[in-house]
Amino acid sequence: MSTATEKTMLENRIRELEFLKGRLERERTSLEGELIASQKEVVGLKCSMAEMSSASAGLRAELESLQRHLTNEKADTARLRNDVSVATAEIQDLQARLRQEETQRRLLHNTVQELKGNIRVFCRIRPIIPSDKMPGGKIAHLNVLHDNSMNAPASGKGPSKFEFNFDRVFGPNATQQQVFDEISQLIQSALDGYNVCIFAYGQTGSGKTFTMEGGTAGSETDGMIPRSVRLIFAACESLRAKGWAYKIEASFLEIYNEQIRDLLGPSGGVHDIRIVNNETVVTNLKNEQQVQNLLARAQQQRAVASTSCNEHSSRSHSVLRLKLTGVNADTAETSNGLYMVDLAGSERLKESGATGDRLTETKHINKSLSNLGNVIMALAAKESHVPYRNSKLTLLLQQALGGNAKTLMFVNISPKENCANETVNSLRFAAKVNACHIGTAMKNS
Numbered sequence: 001m002s003t004a005t006e007k008t009m010l011e012n013r014i015r016e017l018e019f020l021k022g023r024l025e026r027e028r029t030s031l032e033g034e035l036i037a038s039q040k041e042v043v044g045l046k047c048s049m050a051e052m053s054s055a056s057a058g059l060r061a062e063l064e065s066l067q068r069h070l071t072n073e074k075a076d077t078a079r080l081r082n083d084v085s086v087a088t089a090e091i092q093d094l095q096a097r098l099r100q101e102e103t104q105r106r107l108l109h110n111t112v113q114e115l116k117g118n119i120r121v122f123c124r125i126r127p128i129i130p131s132d133k134m135p136g137g138k139i140a141h142l143n144v145l146h147d148n149s150m151n152a153p154a155s156g157k158g159p160s161k162f163e164f165n166f167d168r169v170f171g172p173n174a175t176q177q178q179v180f181d182e183i184s185q186l187i188q189s190a191l192d193g194y195n196v197c198i199f200a201y202g203q204t205g206s207g208k209t210f211t212m213e214g215g216t217a218g219s220e221t222d223g224m225i226p227r228s229v230r231l232i233f234a235a236c237e238s239l240r241a242k243g244w245a246y247k248i249e250a251s252f253l254e255i256y257n258e259q260i261r262d263l264l265g266p267s268g269g270v271h272d273i274r275i276v277n278n279e280t281v282v283t284n285l286k287n288e289q290q291v292q293n294l295l296a297r298a299q300q301q302r303a304v305a306s307t308s309c310n311e312h313s314s315r316s317h318s319v320l321r322l323k324l325t326g327v328n329a330d331t332a333e334t335s336n337g338l339y340m341v342d343l344a345g346s347e348r349l350k351e352s353g354a355t356g357d358r359l360t361e362t363k364h365i366n367k368s369l370s371n372l373g374n375v376i377m378a379l380a381a382k383e384s385h386v387p388y389r390n391s392k393l394t395l396l397l398q399q400a401l402g403g404n405a406k407t408l409m410f411v412n413i414s415p416k417e418n419c420a421n422e423t424v425n426s427l428r429f430a431a432k433v434n435a436c437h438i439g440t441a442m443k444n445s
């Protein structure tokens with residue numbers, strides 16, 4: 001081999017080796033880069049590991065604290081459960097005592113009511129109103145002497161004044177609230193299981209409708225009916241805590257010319273209705289507003305006309321019956337009725353100047369009122385026959401009058417001097433009723 005060839009081979013070999021060297025150097029640089037990156041990664045991982053192990057220690061501590069908390073909570077729950085069962089037993093014991101006390105209260109309340117008499121008469125003189133056109137605007141001929149006595153002028157020979165005594169006399173300034181305060185005890189009796197009848201008697205224009213129904217609904221002038229409804233619902237609510245559940249049903253009838261008319265009629269499906277002996281009974285009354293709505297409907301349907309004494313005279317007797325049925329876990333159910341009656345005005349035919357329809361109405365009104373008087377007198381005299389059947393009014397009130405009921409009569413009096421004769425008539429009738437002692441009321445069960 002020639003030297004030139006050898007040199008060429010060696011030069012090729014050197015180039016190859018240099019190429020190889022270059023490649024190896026690039027590889028080395030790349031590997032060094034990778035090594036640095038890996039070293040950085042290792043440092044990063046070590047950091048994360050340190051962080052995670054400290055986090056894990058924190059979590060472990062938190063878990064231990066939660067476990068301690070849970071153990072404490074469990075102990076508390078067990079203690080509370082025990083307290084609750086002790087309290088429940090105490091509540092049951094108190095409720096039983098409350099029911100016993102409620103029974104005691106009912107007995108005592110009834111004793112007080114019996115001592116006051118099962119038929120009571122309250123007299124109310126209405127104030128002068130603009131249409132009375134009274135000279136001087138003063139009531140000169142009637143005097144309230146005391147809470148329970150008054151006098152009125154006598155005509156003819158003998159004393160110049162008659163004195164009358166009643167269970168209560170309300171003067172012209174008495175408010176509806178003051179009057180209601182005196183009757184609210186009777187509403188309680190109705191809830192306690194007695195039949196109660198409250199009725200307003202008196203001449204046309206003397207304030208019967210004002211006393212029973214009142215003026216503008218929902219105002220201070222609300223009468224005995226809306227106030228009683230309010231009291232009943234409030235009392236039912238508080239009696240619920242004493243273990244009583246009440247069912248309230250209502251019917252509202254009027255007697256016009258000896259015919260019974262239903263003031264509630266079909267209700268358009270708003271309330272549950274039963275027809276009992278052709279009479280609408282609205283059942284399932286849940287709140288005061290429902291009853292007040294029924295009263296407003298009845299009021300619209302009532303027969304009203306103008307008489308010489310009253311622009312809006314009621315020409316019918318209206319009878320609202322609220323049936324209250326109370327059920328108690330310990331005792332039997334008690335069921336009874338609260339009757340609230342707004343009678344048509346008594347009016348003497350001669351003085352009424354009535355003709356035509358008004359005359360027929362007045363005759364019917366007077367006849368049924370005198371029958372009512374006969375029934376009360378027969379009950380007072382303990383006669384074997386009580387003439388309930390003589391008029392629709394007394395027939396309808398049969399349950400509400402007599403031995404099984406507590407009765408309150410309002411005798412409403414007009415302040416007008418030209419009504420003085422009629423006033424004395426009403427007062428005499430009322431005084432006769434006041435003198436009655438009608439048996440002892442028996443509780444319904």
Ligand SMILES: Nc1ncnc2c1ncn2[C@@H]1O[C@H](COP(=O)(O)OP(=O)(O)OP(=O)(O)O)[C@@H](O)[C@H]1O
Nearest residue numbers: 126203204205206207208209210310313314344345
């Ligand atoms: N205590 C009172 N306070 C204010 N106004 C009263 C009072 N009592 C009655 N009135 C008013 O006297 C008028 C006659 O009363 P009401 O209509 O109640 O008589 P009534 O006895 O029902 O008569 P009727 O038998 O003719 O129906 C009404 O305008 C009524 O608002």
Ligand SMILES: [Mg+2]
Nearest residue numbers: 208209313314
């Ligand atoms: Mg009236």
